[in-house]
Amino acid sequence: MVILGRYLLALSVLIFFVFPIYWLFAISFKTPEEIFHFPPVWYPQKIQFANYWVLFKDGDATSVWNSFILAGSSTIIAMILGTICAYSLVRFKTGGENFAVWIISQRLMPPIAIIFPIFLLYVFFGWVDSYGGLILLYTAFNLPYVIWMMRGYIEDIPIELEESALVDGCSRWAVLWKVVFPMARAGLFATAVFTFVFAWNEFIFALVLSRTEVTTYTVQVTHYFGGQSNFWAKIAAMSVLGTVPVFITVATLQRFLVRGISMGAVKG
Amino acid sequence: MAQSFASVSSAVRRSPQMPDHNFRYWIIAPSVFLLLLIGLFPLIYAFVVSFQQITMTDYDTSFAGLVNYQALFSDQRLWESILHTIVITVIALPVELILGLALAYLFLEKMYGKQIFISLIVLPTVISPIVSGATWRLLFDQRYGPINQVLSWIAGREVVMLWTIEPILVYPAILICEIWQWTPFMFLILLAALSSVDKSLTEAAELDGAGFWRIFLKIELPAIWPVMAIAILIRGVDLFRIFDMVWALTGGGPGTYTETISIYTYVQGFRQFETSYTAAIAFLIVALMSFVVTWAIRRMGLAK
Numbered sequence: 327m328v329i330l331g332r333y334l335l336a337l338s339v340l341i342f343f344v345f346p347i348y349w350l351f352a353i354s355f356k357t358p359e360e361i362f363h364f365p366p367v368w369y370p371q372k373i374q375f376a377n378y379w380v381l382f383k384d385g386d387a388t389s390v391w392n393s394f395i396l397a398g399s400s401t402i403i404a405m406i407l408g409t410i411c412a413y414s415l416v417r418f419k420t421g422g423e424n425f426a427v428w429i430i431s432q433r434l435m436p437p438i439a440i441i442f443p444i445f446l447l448y449v450f451f452g453w454v455d456s457y458g459g460l461i462l463l464y465t466a467f468n469l470p471y472v473i474w475m476m477r478g479y480i481e482d483i484p485i486e487l488e489e490s491a492l493v494d495g496c497s498r499w500a501v502l503w504k505v506v507f508p509m510a511r512a513g514l515f516a517t518a519v520f521t522f523v524f525a526w527n528e529f530i531f532a533l534v535l536s537r538t539e540v541t542t543y544t545v546q547v548t549h550y551f552g553g554q555s556n557f558w559a560k561i562a563a564m565s566v567l568g569t570v571p572v573f574i575t576v577a578t579l580q581r582f583l584v585r586g587i588s589m590g591a592v593k594g
Numbered sequence: 595m596a597q598s599f600a601s602v603s604s605a606v607r608r609s610p611q612m613p614d615h616n617f618r619y620w621i622i623a624p625s626v627f628l629l630l631l632i633g634l635f636p637l638i639y640a641f642v643v644s645f646q647q648i649t650m651t652d653y654d655t656s657f658a659g660l661v662n663y664q665a666l667f668s669d670q671r672l673w674e675s676i677l678h679t680i681v682i683t684v685i686a687l688p689v690e691l692i693l694g695l696a697l698a699y700l701f702l703e704k705m706y707g708k709q710i711f712i713s714l715i716v717l718p719t720v721i722s723p724i725v726s727g728a729t730w731r732l733l734f735d736q737r738y739g740p741i742n743q744v745l746s747w748i749a750g751r752e753v754v755m756l757w758t759i760e761p762i763l764v765y766p767a768i769l770i771c772e773i774w775q776w777t778p779f780m781f782l783i784l785l786a787a788l789s790s791v792d793k794s795l796t797e798a799a800e801l802d803g804a805g806f807w808r809i810f811l812k813i814e815l816p817a818i819w820p821v822m823a824i825a826i827l828i829r830g831v832d833l834f835r836i837f838d839m840v841w842a843l844t845g846g847g848p849g850t851y852t853e854t855i856s857i858y859t860y861v862q863g864f865r866q867f868e869t870s871y872t873a874a875i876a877f878l879i880v881a882l883m884s885f886v887v888t889w890a891i892r893r894m895g896l897a898k
Contacts, residue, residue: 329705332700332705333705335700336700336701336705336711339697339700339715340711340714340715342774343714343715343717343718343774343777343778344714344715344717346718346726346729346730346733346774347717347718347721347729349729349732349733349740350725350728350729350732353732361738362738363738364737364738365743365746366738366739366740366743368740407624407625407628408625410621410622410625411621411622411624411625411626413621414617414618414619414621414622415622417618418618420618420619420622421622427888427891427892429629430891431884431887431888431891432629432633434831434883434887435633435880435883435884436834436835436856436879436880436883437835437837437856438835438837438855438856438859438860438876438879439636439640439859439876439877439879439880439883440632440633440636440637440876440880442636442640442859442863442864442872442873442876443635443636443637443639443640443643443873443876444632444636445863445864446639446643446869447635447636447639462628462632463632465628466628466629466631466632466633467632469625469628469629470629473625498617502621523720526722527721527722527723527724527725529722529723529724529837529838529841530837530838530856530860534860534864544722544724544725544838547724547725547728547842548724548728548841548842551728551731551842551845558732558738561728561732562732565725565728565729568722568725569721569722569725572720572721572722573717573720576716576720577713580713583716583782584782584783584786587719587779587782587783588783588786588821588824588825588828589824589828591783591820591821591824591825592783592786592787592790592821
């Protein structure tokens with residue numbers, strides 16, 4: 327009985343957490359008649375892609391591509407810069423504990439407090455609504471996370487390997503490239519995926535610093551909110567386009583999920 | 595022979611400093627530059643601007659003293675937005691923590707299909723808050739949303755609740771969405787922490803006749819506290835700066851009824867273009883957050 331009760335409880339918990347996602351996906355496949363039907367239709371009669379097709383036809387789907395470019399480029403840059411910085415923190419104790427705390431505290435700053443001066447700076451340099459401007463901002467914004475996480479992963483690498491590479495005549499850069507990066511590749515991969523997801527899901531920077539050229543999918547979703555609710559199909563379809571890649575990438579790193587979201591507090 | 599060996603080994607020992615002794619600084623330079631540009635520059639700039647009187651129509655950069663800071667104190671809308679943010683935080687954070695803990699216990703023991711359950715329950719946490727806000731907006735719709743439909747079944751008559759419009763209902767709506775999205779975060783972290791508690795300790799306590807609560811308070815809670823503290827810190831900070839989800843769900847409305855501190859700052863800066871005043875608000879937030887976060891990081895032992 328107890329076991330049955332546990333399964334029933336687990337099942338109802340599952341329904342609570344998964345149903346909203348199901349509903350979002352269901353709406354994206356429904357026809358307008360099904361979406362605006364009273365009482366609500368619980369599943370689409372026929373899977374049809376008209377709602378998605380409209381997004382591609384109108385060019386709105388470009389925003390997903392923009393999100394990909396911004397998140398992808400900033401992730402690559404942040405991973406390279408952040409990893410070498412973390413290496414210096416771990417192996418040379420550069421800046422000591424205070425420097426490390428300063429770095430992580432950057433991560434905890436409210437974006438709204440820094441975005442306003444940054445907006446003024448970007449207006450001055452003409453960087454508003456440019457890929458470069460947002461990539462720079464996402465890179466800087468994700469750097470503390472990368473440094474903090476890679477610090478943990480690099481600490482796990484035995485120092486003897488690096489020492490013997492140095493004895494063999496490798497330069498410092500060669501040690502980084504040939505020993506540290508390959509040894510930390512699992513951590514690099516996991517951190518990169520999380521960094522990518524953070525940038526991909528980001529909203530407030532994109533809202534402030536994009537106009538028409540580099541609209542991301544999160545900003546595009548909010549464009550459909552209006553007085554009339556005619557755009558439900560677009561909201562749902564655009565949200566699904568932005569959510570499926572996240573589900574896929576996160577599914578690839580189940581093993582690192584807890585360590586990634588707890589900022590390294592739990593080592594899996 | 596002995597001497598040459600000694601010189602080789604001393605060369606090896608010196609190698610971290612020689613021949614590229616600035617290496618350690620070269621590799622942190624780009625990161626530090628970017629962090630100063632994005633992290634420190636805006637603060638200094640905001641600080642300067644907050645003593646001027648720049649608005650949309652008037653580019654007045656003369657020193658105005660503490661005018662903007664004085665205005666903060668009499669700005670009722672600002673303090674209301676801070677109150678809204680605190681209300682959301684102090685309700686959502688404990689609920690997420692307790693629900694997450696309860697779920698962690700539910701899935702702690704072996705059960706069939708456990709991994710599949712966990713993988714699916716975790717999904718809300720990785721969704722963009724904008725998407726989750728939009729999703730719940732569709733769910734909460736008074737006519738075409740499924741929530742009122744289910745409530746109608748339970749009540750046995752047609753229920754029309756204006757979730758995102760009615761002042762009494764908007765906070766429950768925001769909190770439900772918030773709790774839905776972030777309880778899995780707490781759950782996942784606490785499950786991992788609980789799984790790593792030494793089983794021999796809890797089993798020994800059980801043999802000695804200790805009940806569930808006693809074991810939890812005396813053995814498990816102290817063991818998982820360091821991890822739990824960080825989860826609370828991360829969520830607490832995120833809740834205090836909440837923007838996206840509320841923006842998508844209610845837009846701060848009805849009126850300014852659900853305006854959080856982040857939304858209010860956004861409106862002042864990018865709708866009203868009160869440049870100098872916004873800078874003062876931004877500086878207030880940063881000063882407040884720096885203080886709390888630095889204290890919490892040291893207090894909770896996040897820094898190793």
